Amino acid sequence: MLDALQRSVALKACRAYRTVSLHSALILARLLPLDIRVREAARLYEVKRGSESGDVCADRELEKPVDFREMPHPAHTPELGFESVEDLDPSTVDRLAIVGPHIYTDGSKTEGKVGAALTEWRDEMESGNSTFRLESFCTVFQAEMFALHRAIKRVKEGKDRLVNIFSDSKSSLQMLTAPKPTTLWPMQRQDIRDIVAEGRKCAYSGCGHAGTTGNERADELARNAALKKKTAADYDRYPLSYAKKVIRAASLDEWQQRYTEGGTGEITKCFFPRVEGAYRVLSRFTITSPIAQTLTGHGGFAQYLNRFKLKDSPYCACAPDKVQDVLHVLEECPIFGRERAETEAGTGVVVARHGFPALLDDETNRKTFLEFCERVTRRCNKMNGSNMAYNE
Numbered sequence: 001m002l003d004a005l006q007r008s009v010a011l012k013a014c015r016a017y018r019t020v021s022l023h024s025a026l027i028l029a030r031l032l033p034l035d036i037r038v039r040e041a042a043r044l045y046e047v048k049r050g051s052e053s054g055d056v057c058a059d060r061e062l063e064k065p066v067d068f069r070e071m072p073h074p075a076h077t078p079e080l081g082f083e084s085v086e087d088l089d090p091s092t093v094d095r096l097a098i099v100g101p102h103i104y105t106d107g108s109k110t111e112g113k114v115g116a117a118l119t120e121w122r123d124e125m126e127s128g129n130s131t132f133r134l135e136s137f138c139t140v141f142q143a144e145m146f147a148l149h150r151a152i153k154r155v156k157e158g159k160d161r162l163v164n165i166f167s168d169s170k171s172s173l174q175m176l177t178a179p180k181p182t183t184l185w186p187m188q189r190q191d192i193r194d195i196v197a198e199g200r201k202c203a204y205s206g207c208g209h210a211g212t213t214g215n216e217r218a219d220e221l222a223r224n225a226a227l228k229k230k231t232a233a234d235y236d237r238y239p240l241s242y243a244k245k246v247i248r249a250a251s252l253d254e255w256q257q258r259y260t261e262g263g264t265g266e267i268t269k270c271f272f273p274r275v276e277g278a279y280r281v282l283s284r285f286t287i288t289s290p291i292a293q294t295l296t297g298h299g300g301f302a303q304y305l306n307r308f309k310l311k312d313s314p315y316c317a318c319a320p321d322k323v324q325d326v327l328h329v330l331e332e333c334p335i336f337g338r339e340r341a342e343t344e345a346g347t348g349v350v351v352a353r354h355g356f357p358a359l360l361d362d363e364t365n366r367k368t369f370l371e372f373c374e375r376v377t378r379r380c381n382k383m384n385g386s387n388m389a390y391n392e
Contacts, residue, residue: 002034016292017299019308021264024296027272028287030279032255040251047243056243057137063237101127102164103151106218107143108226114138115225116147116234118154119217126217130154131225132234137242143222144169146235148176149188155202156191162201168215252276267297267326270353271360281360290377291370297326300381311384324384327353329376336376343372 007022014020014028026033032040047056048064056062101122108115114134120127130150134143148167155163167173176188195202256275259265272278272295293299302324305311316324318335329336331352340351347365349355351372359369 006031006034014287014292015289016296020292020296020298021262023259023262023265024268027259027265027268027275027278028282028292028295030282032251033258036251036255040247043247044244047247048240056246057238060135061237062243063142063239100160100162100164102166102214103154104166104212104214104218105144105147105151106168106215106222107140107145107147108219108222109138109140109143110223110226112136113226114140114143115222115227115229116143116150117218117221117225118147118151119214119221120154121214126214129217129221131221131229133225133229133231135233135236135238137238138235139239139241141169141171142235142237142239144172145175147218147222148172152188152191152195152202155200156195160200165202166212166215168219265296268295270327271295271356273357277357277361281366284363285366285370288374290374290381293377293381294326294330294373299326299377300384301325301329302380302384305384317383324380326377329380330373336379339372339375343368 003022007025010022010025010029010031011018011020013031014025016025016028022033031037043055047062050062101120103118103120105118106116108117113136116132116134117129119129132143132146132150134146144167148165148169151165155165176192192202252275259269259275260273272281287295290299293301298304302311302316303314304325306314314323316322316328316333316335318333322328322333324333330340344351346368347359347362349359349365351359351369356369359365
């Protein structure tokens with residue numbers, strides 16, 4: 001029942017004939033089978049509840065918004081704000097040092113590794129720095145937040161009356177006042193309350209990419225921490241985006257196995273043997289009715305029309321023993337030899353079924369190949385007098 005429901009929707013989405021199989025229709029429409037999609041949503045729900053984290057990321061915990069019951073009363077929350085110095089020149093930013101030391105923070109994700117850093121400056125000289133390593137599944141935003149958290153902690157442990165904290169991530173500064181902050185928020189807010197209780201103050205500024213020496217130094221330290229730091233991770237809570245990625249990968253694996261082992265959609269498999277690759281490629285062009293016919297083999301080809309008693313013979317006009325299906329007209333039919341030769345000259349690739357996936361995956365060759373497919377399919381429809389209505 002689920003298949004029947006989803007198949008009708010998928011056929012409309014990919015503009016294919018009603019006879020196209022469910023597997024082909026789902027691939028061309030870039031949809032997951034409904035039962036797999038439902039289980040994916042259920043699994044993500046369990047992860048958010050905290051009952052299935054082990055299956056997603058070993059024994060790590062999910063970084064999730066703080067429960068409202070754990071948030072302090074607004075009356076007990078110090079007023080926070082920050083100013084942007086992104087558009088100021090470096091000399092103007094440097095003059096802020098007159099009112100106290102400042103700390104620059106940054107996060108980096110390089111070659112799949114994540115690092116964070118802070119650097120403290122006094123009298124235009126670096127007085128200290130710290131670097132941190134985060135687990136590889138963490139995001140740059142998490143690295144920025146962790147660096148900001150450590151900067152606030154550094155201010156709390158010091159004795160300065162005023163410290164300027166600079167971050168090139170406005171979003172991490174905005175998170176300090178967000179209605180649904182992340183799990184680092186309680187620690188940050190508690191440290192800020194302690195600082196304020198002592199009559200001291202932190203000033204927060206978004207420095208963007210102002211080009212200041214401190215900002216560049218923090219960027220360098222964060223990059224080095226990501227690439228070179230070998231200690232245990234200082235932060236290892238995984239983001240919801242990582243959970244979604246892992247769950248989707250498992251869904252695609254299940255769908256790939258079902259797609260590969262299924263006995264339908266054989267023509268579509270010639271173009272898209274891998275589910276994940278198909279979804280990526282199909283998102284980059286619009287499927288027309290002739291292209292849908294090409295990618296499914298269901299259209300104005302003699303073999304298909306003969307199957308439904310709409311044409312007397314399944315054979316091609318080029319030879320009495322050649323069945324005219326989509327693979328024949330694309331690969332070898334001499335009637336379309338000129339178009340095929342032009343396509344091969346334009347792409348540098350022989351038009352053959354083993355090369356179809358590579359032609360579609362290549363950004364440069366895809367347009368040329370699809371134009372060839374559309375021209376051939378339209379000519380086949382005209383030659384065979386096909387008047388079958390498209391599923392528009």
